[in-house]
Amino acid sequence: MTEQSRDAGFILLDALVAVALLGIAGTVIITVEAGLLHQQKVALDRSVGLTMSQSLMRMAMLLPPDELNELGQQDELYIYAVQSARKNQDASVTPMEVVATPRAGADGGAQQLAFLYSSSADIWVP
């Protein structure tokens, strides 16, 4: 009688430990899954930003320099700015960059796409 009830108590303890382990495993799996889904969401957001940055970059290559800032645009996810990256001695080629800053409330960091702006030739003519 005593042995049997002790056995039963031992089995119950086993069961509790197993449930706890299952719970931990479940939590880990759910965390990993949420991470994966979030990563995919961010990857899609990034591709939106990169596509738009690329479009702006190509148009910036064709625009007169003083109208570059007119291209400063925004979409649902990012605010874009076309700006010069740094000073260069060679005046004919200016390093430029498109910076995509996430709008308030969106996650992810700013993205930069650098390019060379030439004031003399058509660099990108589709």
Next chain:
Amino acid sequence: MSEDSGFALIELLVALAFASLATMAIVALTISAEAIKNRMDEEQNIEWGLLDVEAATGSLSERMDIAIMDPSDHGFDLRQSNAIGLDRFDLSTNSASDAVIRLGTRQLTADLSAFETTTIEYLVRSPGRLDWVVASGLAGQLPVAARLLLSTGGRTWRPLLWAAPRAAWVTDTP
């Protein structure tokens, strides 16, 4: 005897609890794996579509004139406008929802089936500003650039499809 049966009952209950937990866990795993796989497929389709557009526009390396297209049931229809060389640039969608970009004898297709809506926007210049309008909003103006609007799931991709040579941007002063 009665203690034996009580012990068996506990074992049975524990076994049942384990079985139901395991079942729930397997079902949950299957559902979440499915969700992740769907999202990955969607992402991949979108990336392929964007790459297709990229490849198509990149291959159209010659200077070309632009045709004005209105969205229609089967894609985009050419519209008569004052643009020069209307027959040289054409974008339409075929039955497989591929976008077809044509230049002369060359034809390139882009699979845009990953996107729910596809539209074309045109960039028009007025003094001091640049505006994106749809084909119906052009009102006879010549666009300096055209881009696709691809949206799905609340996101919108805007790849540039065509841009006028620099001369058109610089000398366009009304």
